[in-house]
Amino acid sequence: MDDTLWHQLPTTFDHVGTSDPRFFDRYWFVANDPRGGGTLQLTLGVYQNMNVMDGGFVFARDGRQHNVRASRTLRPHYAPCCGPIAVEVLEPLARFALRVDDAASGVRAELEWRAEFDAQEEVPQFVRQRGRVVRDSRRFDQIGACAGWVEAGGRRTEVDSWWAARDHSWGVRERVGIDEPQTGPPPAAAPDAASAGGTLFAFLFFSTTAIGGHVQLSHFAGEGDYLSAEVERRGGGAPVRLARAALRAELVDDRSPRRFRAAWFDAALDDGRPVEIEMRALGSAIDMQGLGYGGYDDGRGLGVWRGDAHTERDVWDVSDACEVVRDGARVRPIHRIQPVRVAVRGGGVDGEGTGSLTFIAEGRLPQLGLG
Numbered sequence: 001m002d003d004t005l006w007h008q009l010p011t012t013f014d015h016v017g018t019s020d021p022r023f024f025d026r027y028w029f030v031a032n033d034p035r036g037g038g039t040l041q042l043t044l045g046v047y048q049n050m051n052v053m054d055g056g057f058v059f060a061r062d063g064r065q066h067n068v069r070a071s072r073t074l075r076p077h078y079a080p081c082c083g084p085i086a087v088e089v090l091e092p093l094a095r096f097a098l099r100v101d102d103a104a105s106g107v108r109a110e111l112e113w114r115a116e117f118d119a120q121e122e123v124p125q126f127v128r129q130r131g132r133v134v135r136d137s138r139r140f141d142q143i144g145a146c147a148g149w150v151e152a153g154g155r156r157t158e159v160d161s162w163w164a165a166r167d168h169s170w171g172v173r174e175r176v177g178i179d180e181p182q183t184g185p186p187p188a189a190a191p192d193a194a195s196a197g198g199t200l201f202a203f204l205f206f207s208t209t210a211i212g213g214h215v216q217l218s219h220f221a222g223e224g225d226y227l228s229a230e231v232e233r234r235g236g237g238a239p240v241r242l243a244r245a246a247l248r249a250e251l252v253d254d255r256s257p258r259r260f261r262a263a264w265f266d267a268a269l270d271d272g273r274p275v276e277i278e279m280r281a282l283g284s285a286i287d288m289q290g291l292g293y294g295g296y297d298d299g300r301g302l303g304v305w306r307g308d309a310h311t312e313r314d315v316w317d318v319s320d321a322c323e324v325v326r327d328g329a330r331v332r333p334i335h336r337i338q339p340v341r342v343a344v345r346g347g348g349v350d351g352e353g354t355g356s357l358t359f360i361a362e363g364r365l366p367q368l369g370l371g
Contacts, residue, residue: 014048014078020133021049021177024303025170027080027087029098029113030205031146031162032339034354036283037061038157039339040109040150042098043291044080044087047303050177051075054302055082056291057100057107059152060284063319066152067290068102071306083311093119093142096166100150105313111148113164116234117212118142123228130183137171141205141230143212153315163354165205165214177303198363198370202247202263204279206342206355211240215265215277217247219365229267233349240349241270249361249368252321257334258361258370259285259322275347279357284318285338287326294335334360 001013009017016023026045033039038061046053054071070083080087084102089095093115100109119142127135146164150157174180200219206212213231231240245267252259265277288294295301297312317325323332335358342355364371 014075016048018172019049020172021047022172022174022303023047023049023170024173024176027166027168029087029096029146029164029166030337030356031111031113031159031164032282032354032356033159033162034282034341036339038150039283039286040111040146040159041286041291041337042085042087042100042109044082044085045302046074047177048074050303050305052177052303052305053082054292054306055085056293057085057102057109058286058290059107059109059150059157060286060318061152061155061157063284063317064153065284065287065290065316065318065324066105066107067312067314067316068100068105068107069290069292069296069312071292071296071304071310073305073308083309098146098148102311102313104311106151106154107313108151109148111146111150111159113144113146113166115142115144116207117144117232119168120213120230120232122214122216122230123226125226132183133172134174134180135172137169137173139167139169141165141167141214143205143207143214163207165356167205175301198365199360200247200365200368201358201360202265203358204265204277204340204342204355206277206279206340206353207234208342208344208349208351208353210234210351211344211349212353213240215242215245215267217245217265219367231349240347242267242275243270243272244268247368249359251361255322255332256362257322257332258359259336260338260359261321263357263359269347273347275349276345278343278345279340279355281321282339282341282354285321285336287316287318287324287333288335288337289326289333290314290316294333334362 044055088097229242249263
């Protein structure tokens with residue numbers, strides 16, 4: 001790349017434009033069987049200032065989640081592969097080969113991800129706290145289909161044109177590579193749990209017979225609300241623009257972290273016509289710690305240097321909607337991604353399909369009727 005005409009900074013391509021150790025660049029892929037027969041995810045991330053590449057692959061079927069996590073020293077091997085996990089760009093923004101070959105666990109996969117919609121850039125995110133940039137990132141999303149096969153637990157699963165999505169994100173984000181430094185006193189303790197600030201994060205990738213795209217809604221205490229929504233019609237035509245969206249949910253129980261049976265985005269087009277997007281849980285939700293999100297075996301997160309070559313493997317019970325059994329310990333993870341059946345009603349874009357929903361709703365959230 002340094003012998004092309006595409007430089008963007010007065011340095012070589014093996015450097016980035018900030019010394020922030022949290023700078024990252026990451027692929028994330030997901031594929032769900034529309035019949036509820038399984039779900040898989042694959043990720044690869046680069047952390048230039050930590051000299052690290054890491055990645056993960058998870059496959060869940062019949063309530064069992066098979067995990068492979070890997071990490072390696074980045075330099076001098078600039079290639080999208082990490083241990084047994086590899087991504088090959090067959091056609092930019094259109095087709096990717098996803099490969100896993102982990103002999104120690106018996107987890108293998110040969111998959112081709114192909115686009116069915118154009119990539120969609122999200123609204124950029126920028127947050128500064130106490131004079132310090134804690135988030136400055138970009139991401140684009142894309143809906144597609146995935147085909148091939150996966151082997152796990154001694155069983156081969158044919159991936160027959162499963163619904164699929166991906167994102168590509170880069171920039172600076174909290175808790176990547178390093179522990180966040182203390183820049184002031186912690187927030188004052190609330191007098192009771194009911195008055196504590198809440199966290200809401202709902203991120204849907206989806207497509208139906210008529211449309212496809214993403215809707216992302218978040219609310220974090222001390223920050224403004226964030227909405228990024230872009231929806232396209234199959235076969236092209238004018239985009240479907242959502243002017244607003246609100247979330248409601250039917251929860252499994254009232255314990256924290258909260259999980260959902262069904263959720264709805266109550267939205268409106270920019271011409272005022274109402275649109276409802278219904279999402280119902282479909283099979284097991286992925287426990288994202290299997291990919292390394294929230295920690296490897298060392299209890300540290302993504303982007304941490306773990307040596308020249310490091311691989312971890314485990315199998316977890318994810319048959320319960322709320323609890324996961326990890327190595328005999330029963331836990332209730334906050335970060336799970338749920339395959340969903342999707343139904344869209346109204347606005348002239350009615351249809352049914354499949355999607356992937358990240359749902360986090362913690363603390364006091366009056367907009368969801370949660371104390």
